[in-house]
Amino acid sequence: MAGERTYPVLPCADLDDALEFYGSLGFATTFIQRRPYACAVVARHDLHIHLSMFDGFDPEASYASVIITVPEPGEMHAAFAAGLKEHYGKVPLKGIPRILPLRRKAGTATGFSVVDAGGNWLRFYRAPTGNDEPEEADPRTGLARVIDVAARQGDARGDEAQGITVLDSGLIRYPDAPAAERFEALLYRAELKMRIDRDPADDFAAAELLAKEHELGADAEGQVARVREALDG
Numbered sequence: 001m002a003g004e005r006t007y008p009v010l011p012c013a014d015l016d017d018a019l020e021f022y023g024s025l026g027f028a029t030t031f032i033q034r035r036p037y038a039c040a041v042v043a044r045h046d047l048h049i050h051l052s053m054f055d056g057f058d059p060e061a062s063y064a065s066v067i068i069t070v071p072e073p074g075e076m077h078a079a080f081a082a083g084l085k086e087h088y089g090k091v092p093l094k095g096i097p098r099i100l101p102l103r104r105k106a107g108t109a110t111g112f113s114v115v116d117a118g119g120n121w122l123r124f125y126r127a128p129t130g131n132d133e134p135e136e137a138d139p140r141t142g143l144a145r146v147i148d149v150a151a152r153q154g155d156a157r158g159d160e161a162q163g164i165t166v167l168d169s170g171l172i173r174y175p176d177a178p179a180a181e182r183f184e185a186l187l188y189r190a191e192l193k194m195r196i197d198r199d200p201a202d203d204f205a206a207a208e209l210l211a212k213e214h215e216l217g218a219d220a221e222g223q224v225a226r227v228r229e230a231l232d233g
Contacts, residue, residue: 146170
């Protein structure tokens with residue numbers, strides 16, 4: 001039967017913190033109760049998420065994950081990032097809550113992930129139209145492919161250390177990769193290192209040097225600055 005819908009119920013440690021976070025993403029609170037137990041519903045267009053508060057819940061230990069398909073993940077990512085920056089003063093890329101950059105990942109379509117105030121992962125991908133060719137039908141090669149595999153580990157699985165290991169292997173295996181690919185790999189490596197509180201200074205320096213020496217475009221050095229700003233603190 002057509003017309004079925006699924007509404008995820010996600011845990012949180014503090015209902016008000018969760019509502020504040022989803023409000024920054026443009027969700028409206030459509031229902032809230034405090035007793036006999038605290039819960040709420042937030043909605044943004046056709047997206048509806050139920051939130052349930054549990055005393056003693058640890059967001060770091062959350063295993064909850066939801067896959068959400070949207071017409072244009074790039075547009076949604078931009079809207080979410082703008083709302084988070086307005087609310088938090090920057091776009092948070094590490095800690096809880098956070099939003100990860102829009103990236104292509106090996107084995108999946110391009111998308112991005114949001115970790116909400118309850119530590120729950122919301123994974124956004126572009127909805128298929130029926131005429132789309134899967135991205136993996138035309139996979140990238142060489143170091144670019146390695147970056148996609150690293151993103152599968154570091155972003156999709158949340159295993160930053162494994163993502164770094166994949167990038168390290170790829171940078172050794174493809175020493176003559178195009179400068180733009182090496183820049184992308186080094187900048188992503190720096191991002192992953194900062195997420196787990198490792199010093200990314202060498203990666204940032206190498207990425208900046210590549211951008212300057214190979215004239216990768218005016219936005220390349222700006223990308224380094226944006227990653228530094230988002231991950232600082």
